[in-house]
Amino acid sequence: MTADSLLEVRGLVAGYGAAPVLKEVDLTVPRGAITAVLGANGAGKTTLLRTLSGLLKPTAGRIVFDGTDLRGAKVEHLVRRGLAHVPQGRGVVAELTVDENLRLGGLWRGDAAGLRRDVAEAYETFPALARRRKHSGHQLSGGERQMLALARALVGRPRLLLLDEPSLGLAPRVTAQIMALLLRLREATGLTVLLVEQNVRGALSIADDGVVMSLGRVAVTASADRLRDDAALRHAYLGF
Amino acid sequence: MNTLVRNVALTVAAAVALLALTYGLTPFRNYQLATAAAYLCATAGLTILTGLSGQLSLGHGALMATGAYPVALAQNEFRDRDITGGWVLPVSLAIGVATALVAGLVVGLAAARLRGPYLAGVTLAVAVIVPALTTAFDSVFNGDQGLSVYIEPPPLSLGYSFPNERWQAWIALTGALLTMLLLANLVRSRFGRHFRAVRDDEIAARLAGINVARTQVLAFVVSAACAGLGGGLLAVLAQSVSPGAFSLTLSLFLVMAVVIGGLGRLAGAVWGALLLVLLPEASHSLTEALSLSPAAAQRLDGNLPLAIFGITLITVMLLAPGGIQGLLARVAGMVGAKRAKQHTPGR
Amino acid sequence: MDRFVFLTFDGLSRGAVYAAFALALVLIWRGARIVNFAQGAMAIATVYAAYSVTSATGSYWLGFGAALLCGLALGVVVERGVMRFVGHTSPLNAVIVALGLVLVIQAVLGMVYGNEFRPSEAPFSRTAFTVGGLAFLSRYDVFVFAAVVALMVGLGLLFTRTPVGLRLRAAAFAPEVSRLLGVNVAGMRTLAWALASAVGALAAMLVVPTGLGIHPTSMDLVFVTAFTAAVVGGLDSPLGAVAGGLAVGLVLSYVSGYAGAEMTPVAVLLLLLAVLLVRPSGLFSGVAARRV
Numbered sequence: 001m002t003a004d005s006l007l008e009v010r011g012l013v014a015g016y017g018a019a020p021v022l023k024e025v026d027l028t029v030p031r032g033a034i035t036a037v038l039g040a041n042g043a044g045k046t047t048l049l050r051t052l053s054g055l056l057k058p059t060a061g062r063i064v065f066d067g068t069d070l071r072g073a074k075v076e077h078l079v080r081r082g083l084a085h086v087p088q089g090r091g092v093v094a095e096l097t098v099d100e101n102l103r104l105g106g107l108w109r110g111d112a113a114g115l116r117r118d119v120a121e122a123y124e125t126f127p128a129l130a131r132r133r134k135h136s137g138h139q140l141s142g143g144e145r146q147m148l149a150l151a152r153a154l155v156g157r158p159r160l161l162l163l164d165e166p167s168l169g170l171a172p173r174v175t176a177q178i179m180a181l182l183l184r185l186r187e188a189t190g191l192t193v194l195l196v197e198q199n200v201r202g203a204l205s206i207a208d209d210g211v212v213m214s215l216g217r218v219a220v221t222a223s224a225d226r227l228r229d230d231a232a233l234r235h236a237y238l239g240f
Numbered sequence: 241m242n243t244l245v246r247n248v249a250l251t252v253a254a255a256v257a258l259l260a261l262t263y264g265l266t267p268f269r270n271y272q273l274a275t276a277a278a279y280l281c282a283t284a285g286l287t288i289l290t291g292l293s294g295q296l297s298l299g300h301g302a303l304m305a306t307g308a309y310p311v312a313l314a315q316n317e318f319r320d321r322d323i324t325g326g327w328v329l330p331v332s333l334a335i336g337v338a339t340a341l342v343a344g345l346v347v348g349l350a351a352a353r354l355r356g357p358y359l360a361g362v363t364l365a366v367a368v369i370v371p372a373l374t375t376a377f378d379s380v381f382n383g384d385q386g387l388s389v390y391i392e393p394p395p396l397s398l399g400y401s402f403p404n405e406r407w408q409a410w411i412a413l414t415g416a417l418l419t420m421l422l423l424a425n426l427v428r429s430r431f432g433r434h435f436r437a438v439r440d441d442e443i444a445a446r447l448a449g450i451n452v453a454r455t456q457v458l459a460f461v462v463s464a465a466c467a468g469l470g471g472g473l474l475a476v477l478a479q480s481v482s483p484g485a486f487s488l489t490l491s492l493f494l495v496m497a498v499v500i501g502g503l504g505r506l507a508g509a510v511w512g513a514l515l516l517v518l519l520p521e522a523s524h525s526l527t528e529a530l531s532l533s534p535a536a537a538q539r540l541d542g543n544l545p546l547a548i549f550g551i552t553l554i555t556v557m558l559l560a561p562g563g564i565q566g567l568l569a570r571v572a573g574m575v576g577a578k579r580a581k582q583h584t585p586g587r
Numbered sequence: 588m589d590r591f592v593f594l595t596f597d598g599l600s601r602g603a604v605y606a607a608f609a610l611a612l613v614l615i616w617r618g619a620r621i622v623n624f625a626q627g628a629m630a631i632a633t634v635y636a637a638y639s640v641t642s643a644t645g646s647y648w649l650g651f652g653a654a655l656l657c658g659l660a661l662g663v664v665v666e667r668g669v670m671r672f673v674g675h676t677s678p679l680n681a682v683i684v685a686l687g688l689v690l691v692i693q694a695v696l697g698m699v700y701g702n703e704f705r706p707s708e709a710p711f712s713r714t715a716f717t718v719g720g721l722a723f724l725s726r727y728d729v730f731v732f733a734a735v736v737a738l739m740v741g742l743g744l745l746f747t748r749t750p751v752g753l754r755l756r757a758a759a760f761a762p763e764v765s766r767l768l769g770v771n772v773a774g775m776r777t778l779a780w781a782l783a784s785a786v787g788a789l790a791a792m793l794v795v796p797t798g799l800g801i802h803p804t805s806m807d808l809v810f811v812t813a814f815t816a817a818v819v820g821g822l823d824s825p826l827g828a829v830a831g832g833l834a835v836g837l838v839l840s841y842v843s844g845y846a847g848a849e850m851t852p853v854a855v856l857l858l859l860l861a862v863l864l865v866r867p868s869g870l871f872s873g874v875a876a877r878r879v
Contacts, residue, residue: 053767055763055766055767075766075767076766076767076769076770076771076772077769078767079767079768079769080769084767085767087763087764087767091761091763091764091767093757093760093761093764093765094760095756095760096753096756096757096760100753103750103753104753104754104757104765104768104770105768107750107753107754107768107769107770108768108769108770112750152768156768156769
């Protein structure tokens, strides 16, 4: 375990039924960097994130987060340790308002005053949300929901953010805004991000490192620069 | 055609065996056998409805009542008019079955489009409210006290000392065998396939051209008619009807019987009916064994079967949704698979 | 005309109780997607507990409090001890298990207390006030209204203004996402059951002194009626449950007044059938909320 890796995964095996989806995944996420997880549909990217956040129990392997083995940790406790997961589809609670969703992100801290401050800060970072604070989840557009999901995760002051396909269903302009935002956050707060994306170009434009998954395993680990520039690598693993 | 022949042959064989059995049993056991046969009509109908057609009914006790009360009224009416003969009882039972069939049609039409908790809620309402009708229409049904049912003694052709209980067993077993024959054929028929298709995937069934609503209603009507026959038989055996005999508790007992016996399997309905008769007896023996004051004993005796039924139901549902018959089927399946493996060449 | 006024107020008073009970059903439906068919049996058990406490201490209010506490406890026991383990292969599983619970609870009550009807005294007078010759509410009716209104206000505040309420709602609407945000969803589910059970206990304590009597099966018809009310209002809508309860209470009061008390169960059945055939999603259901 190197000093500057926030998350280390070794030999992770996990799945939903008889056949495992993840077949011995090894992965390292450097602290303060944006790591993109790429690969075709069915490669196991979403399953990987769900296993990391505890929604799915692995059958083998280790997950070490900032020096602590996460084995046996309950899902609801991980956010206290600084691990936030924004699932595929965003997970905005449609029946609650924007304000309630944001507060939900920080309830675990039990600090009402601190929560109010952080929610106010979220409104500063995301002025579009401030305009909609009393609106309920299903009144928001796709882009607004993505912002809400992100803002909600950040209210919990995570150290590692697991993001599952934030660009899904969003227009290119909105996607670009989100990616730019992630970059700014990384610069400003040193937030570590593990970003699962189908949108390869968008992800590689902000990522520091890339991990390409195929059929439940890690096929290639390389810096984002290499993945962008090395045509052979791109053709072989990323299809373009 | 093969199925029909096979089922008729089985029925005849069963009839012969049961006939012999009634000569070997004590009067008390014959009465129990008769009661089990009456319950079997209802459990068989219910297991088809719930297991095969996928519609849970919490109201089959009330449907038994809709068969029982007409039998009571008919028998008493025949007696009042001095009409006698061997055909009287079958006619009364037929009236009971017809009434229950109509009741089943009404409930079935209402229930056909309902699923899940809504269906359960409606049938629960039927279970709770139909007995209350006896008080609402007091003059006909005599409220809580109920009615006594006039039944003719066994025909003289059978001999002077022919035990009443054996006669009762014959009547009830005839009803039960006819019910089982009908249902066995139904299960194998096109209708049985439709029931299963709708239960498993309603949309696919609809796309395949099955009229879903009609199928659901048919299942309800058939199971109600069977329950009505069972209720009518109970009226004959107990020689009385009252709302207390057909309360929500009976409806829940029937559900328990088919769940434990194994949903959707006619053999399971047999297990269930036996359970309904034997468990109270076992619980009674238990109460006797603990020497308690008469008051305490009475409280225990009335309620222990309920407690045991309830706990059994919960335990079975939590552990094995297929019930006893399901477990047996699974064991048989495993044994069969093992044998097949041993015989597979080249392994 | 005076009869109509009297029946209207009487109906609202009964309706308030059905509203409360329907609310309990909606609470669990929203939280666990289960209709708690054991709610009536659980509620009457708490009434027996109140009866014992009142008999021992001579205080109605101690008994009342005991019923509510017992309701909370029973909700926890049932959820943690039984309902948590129900398989999700079919929605029927939870229904059948709940029915098993009904049998067990009623049996235990019968074994401990016996199956005779016990009378139940109301804490306030049940004779109606007359204003200018018009009979309308009794002291007891006012108490029932006050209790139910207090309940609704209390629950409303709990759910919309407190962190616990936010957690309860989030856990009900989006359990997986809530866990990711640190909400103890399993604990919230237990809490929802405890609350619903306490609400059911309150409703039972309010309705039993109105001539129902204490018997293991006293709440069966009330359950069916409250279920009807919940269906009328839409199982997903707490406001609908309240409106449905009041509506059903009014209908039953008119039926009882004009057609006779014995016809009320029939009216309930017909009403239920009518609603389920015409508008099964209830009168107040909006578009189903989607998770985004």
